[in-house]
Amino acid sequence: MASQQPMTSSMQPTDVYGGDEVSAIVLDPGYSSIRAGFAGEDLPKSFVNSFYGVQGEKVVFGDDFIHNPLANLEIRNPMSKEGLVEDWDTSTRLWEYAITSRLTTFKQADPRTNGLNDDTKDILVEAVDENEKALEEHPLLLTETAWNSAKNREKSIEIAMESWGCPAFWLARNSVLAAFGSGKATALIVDVGASTASVMCVHDGLILKKSIQRSPLAGNWVSSQLRSLFSTVEPKVDLSPHYTIASKTQVDAGAPSQAVYRKFDTEPSESFRALEEERVLTEFKESVVQVWGGPGKLNATNQSGTTNADYIRSQPGRVFEFPDGANRMWGVERFSASEGLFDASAALPSLNSADPPIQKSQTIPDMLRTSINAVDVDLRPTLLQNIVVAGGSSLLNGFNDRLHNEVSAMFPGARVKIHAPGLTAERRFGSWIGGSILGSLGTFHQMWISKKEYDEFGASIVEKRCK
Amino acid sequence: MSSHDVRDMLDLPGTAGPRPAKKQKIAAPRSTLKGLAREVQSLGGDNPIAIVPEISVFKKRRLANRKPAAKWEYRPFRNSVRSDGLILRHWRRKPEVPPAPAGEVGRENEADSQVEEPIDDTIFAKFNVQVQVPEYNDEQYNAYLQNEHWTKDETDYLMGLAQEYDLRWPVIWDRYEYVSPIPDVEEGDDAIIPAPKVRSLEDLKARYYKVAAAMMIVHKPQDRMISSEFALYETMLAFNPAQETARKKFAENAFQRTREEAKEEESLLLELKRILARSEKLNEERRELYARLEAPPSSGNIGIYSSSQGLQSLLQQLMTVDKSKKRRSLIGPDGASPASAGPNSLQQGFDRRDSSMRESISGPSGSAVKKGAGQGPTERRQLTEDEERTYGVSHPTDRITSGPFFRYEKLSKPISLKSTAQQAKITNTLNELGLPPRLIMPTVETGTSYEVLLESIVKMLQFRAVSEKLSGEIAVAKAHKAEREKRERAARGEPEPEPEAEKTNEEEAGGERDAAADADPEAQEDMDGEGDVKIEEEQEKSAALSTRGGSAHKRSASVLSTVSDKSTKRQKK
C-alpha cells in the first residue's frame, strides 16, 4: 500500500498517506468465503471457505478438511441465502478459525520475540494472559451487508466485545468498503457475490438507503443456470466431481467418457457432493462462461440482420474437460448461462420447478436503474461516472463491457464510467481492501466503538454509531 | 585509442597545427574520467562528445550501520476528541535515550517510564471537525421560528439529522423518517395518526436555511456581521425551494432523455452555436464595410502617376498584388466556402467556421487600416447563390471598361450628365413624384426601376418641351390669323364676333397631335393604334394642368404608364 515512494524504515507511514496502523483486524465474511487480515495490508492473509463440515460431534473448518469424501461428513453454511449470518454459534467459531489460523498466531513482527528490543521486563508480565481472549490486542472491523438486521448487528458487537474481548469495534457496510477499495467515497456499487447481487448508491461514505437493490441473481444462480444448461445440451453433461473419479482416459470431443468411478462403502452425503460439484461449476465459470458484451442483448438483432447469438455461432468456441474426461466445445451456450443476469427473458428454466421464474426487476441493469432513480437527481451524473464493480461473480468474462453498454444505453445523455480493479484478487477482495484502508487511517481512531462505550450503552450503540 | 588513432584510420594528416593547444584546454575535464568512460571521451578527439556521466547509486549505504538498529515500540496513544479515553496502540520509533552511566540504568529507566507515562495524543485529533447547526430554545422557537408546516419536534429532528450527517443533504433526505409523536391517548381516537409528510429535499433545505438564517440574525444583528457571515446569511435567505424544484425537474427530464432526444439536442446546440458564430461574423463584416465606406478618400499624391513611367510602375505594383492575392486564395483553405460543408462534417465545418471567424475578426479588420493606404490583399470569398442574391452580386459577361464603381454613382450619372436646367427639371419631377433625388436603398431591383423611371422622365420632359414649343407657334399663328382677319374685317367693315371656345379646343388638340407626330415620327405609329387612349390622356393632362399639383400623382402615373406603354411597344418592334 502506497509503496510507490521509497520508504525508509525510520519513516512513519503517517507522512505518506495519513495512515496510523493500530493492528486492527478486518473481517469480511461472505456466503462463499471469509476474508480476514490486518488493516493496512494489501490482501487478506486469511481466506477461509464459508462452508464447514460436520462429522457427528466434530466440526471441521477450512479447505483442508471439508473436501475429504468421508462417509458421514455433512457440509453446511452458517450464512443464509441472503448473505446474512444465520447460525451465530458456528459463525463465531468459523470466524475465530479464520483469524487464529493465520493472523494472531503469526505474531506479526513481535518485538518481544524478534530480539530487536532488548528491554523485555514488562512484556513477560503481559504474556501470561495472552491466550485468554483471541483479540484483546486488536480492534476489529467487521463487514456486513446493507440489509443486515438490527438484531444481527447487535449480535456481532456482542461477539466482538464479549467473546473476543476486542478493545474497539466497528461494523462497516461491505459496499461502502468496496467503494473505498476503489478509492471513492461517492460511488454506485454493483456487487455480484455468491448468494446475492446488490446495487446501491454511496454518498460520502454513507449508503443511501432508498437506493438499495438486491436480487439472488449472483454466482450461485449462475451455477444453477449451468446445471440447467448441462441437462439440456446433447449429449447431457455428467457433472461428476473429482472425488468420484478413480481414473479417466482421454476421449474425443463429444464422445462419452470412459472414466472409472470410485467405489465408496457409504456414499458421501448429498451436501458434500453439492459442494464438490460447485467447485467444478466455479471452474467452468472461470474458464468458459462468458457474458455477451453488447451492444444489445444476446438475442437482439444487430445491424447485419442476424442476432448476436448467430454472430457468436460463427466464432470459435471453448473446450472444457469435465472431471470424468468428457469434453466438448462450448459455443453460444457459454453465453446463455449468464445472459439472465442482464435479460430476464433469456434465463434458462430452473431445474427445480419450485423456483419462481426470475423477474425483469431482478436483473442487474434494472436494479441499477431503480437504484439511481431513488437518489437526488444532482447526484446521478457523478454516480454514473463512478460505478464500482465488486464481488467474485463480476469476474465473469465480458461482465463489465455488458454493464457499460447497458447503462450507456439506459442513460444516453450521461457519461458512464465503470471502475473495476483489473486484478482478480482485488475484485474478489474489494470490500476487504476497503476495510483495510479504512481501518488503517489515522482519522479512523475517533470512530471506533470502544469497549467502554459498549459497556456504557450496550449493544444498541452499534445502531447509533455505525450508520 | 586516442583521436590520433582515429585520424590514422581515416587517413587524415596526423598532426594538425593547433591541436596541442586545444588538448590542453580539455585536459582538465578529461582527467576526471576513468576507465572506459575516458576511452569513449577520447574518441571524440578535438571535438569531445558531450557525455554526462550518470551516477547511478542503487542503494545508499546505510550511514549508521555501525549503530544498533533503530528501536521501535508498540506505544499506546489516546485520541483527545474521544470522551471514553480509548487507548489504542501503534508502532512508533523509540526516542533515543542518551546512554546513562552503567549500574542502575535499568531501574532508573523503568522508574522514569512509570512516573511519566505520557500517553501522546494522536495527531489526527485535529481532523475531527463537527458542523455547527443552529441552536434555539423554546422561547426563541416561538418567537422566530414558527411555521405552519413544521412542528418544533420535527424541526428538532431535522436539526439532529443535519448534525448527525454533517449537512450531507442527499443523505439527510435519504434517512429522513420523521414520525410525529403519538398524541395522548386521552385526546380521543388513536386511529387518527397523522400520516407522515413526504418531505422533499428542497423542503428540508428550505426549513433548515430559514431556521439558520433566523438564528443568525438573532445572535448577531446584520450590521455587525463580517462579510463572509453576511454572504452566508444572504445565500441562506435567497434559497428558493420552488426554483430549486423546477431546476431538479428539468434536470430529471434531461436525465431521462432517450438516445434520439440526446442526439437531437446535441445537434441543435451545435446548430445554435454555428448560427451565433455566423451572425457575429456577419456583424463584423458589416462593421468593417461601414468603416471602409466612411474612410476618408485617399489624399495621396497622384502626381507621380501622371507620367507614362509612373503609370507603368503602378500597373506592375497592382499586378504583383493581384498575383499574391491569387496565391493566397490557393493556399488558405480558410477562405473556402464555409457553407459548403456537408451536414456529416458538421463538427469539422464548425471548426472551420470558427477559424474563419477568427480570421474575419483579426485579419480584415486589422488590415482595414492598411487598405486605406492602398495595400494589403484581401481574400475573396466564394458566395452561394442565396448570398449572391442578398448581396446583389452579378457576373457581367462584358468587361466594365471604367472599372468598379458604386451603384448609386451609376444611377446618378444620367442626371449629372444633363445641363443644370435639365437637372433641376428632373429633380422637380422626382419631387412631384415624392421620390428623393438619390435612392436610399439602391438594390439591384430598385436600381433598374429607377433607371427606367429616369428614362421616362427625360422622355416626358422632351415631349413637354416640344409640345410647349408647338403650342407657342400655334398661338403665334393664331394671333397672325386673328390680326389678318381683323384687318380684313376692318377692310370689309364687319363687327367683332364671339370667340368659339369649343372649336378652338378641338383645333388645339388636333394641332398638338400633328405637332407631336412631327416631333417624333416613331410616336406617330403608336398613336395610330392607341389614339383614343391618347386623347383621353391629353384631356386629363389639360384638366390637370388647370388644377396643378393637386392631382400631380395621378397624372404622372398616367404619364408613366403611357411612356412605358410606348416603350414596350417600341421594344416589340
Ligand SMILES: Nc1ncnc2c1ncn2[C@@H]1O[C@H](COP(=O)(O)OP(=O)(O)OP(=O)(O)O)[C@@H](O)[C@H]1O
Ligand atoms: N473468475 C470467476 N469467474 C466467475 N465467477 C467467479 C470467479 N471467481 C469467483 N467466482 C464466483 O464468485 C462467487 C464468490 O464471490 P464473492 O467472494 O464476492 O462472494 P461472497 O462475498 O462470499 O458472497 P456474498 O457477497 O453473496 O455474501 C462464487 O459464486 C464464485 O463462483
Ligand SMILES: [Mg+2]
Ligand atoms: Mg460479498
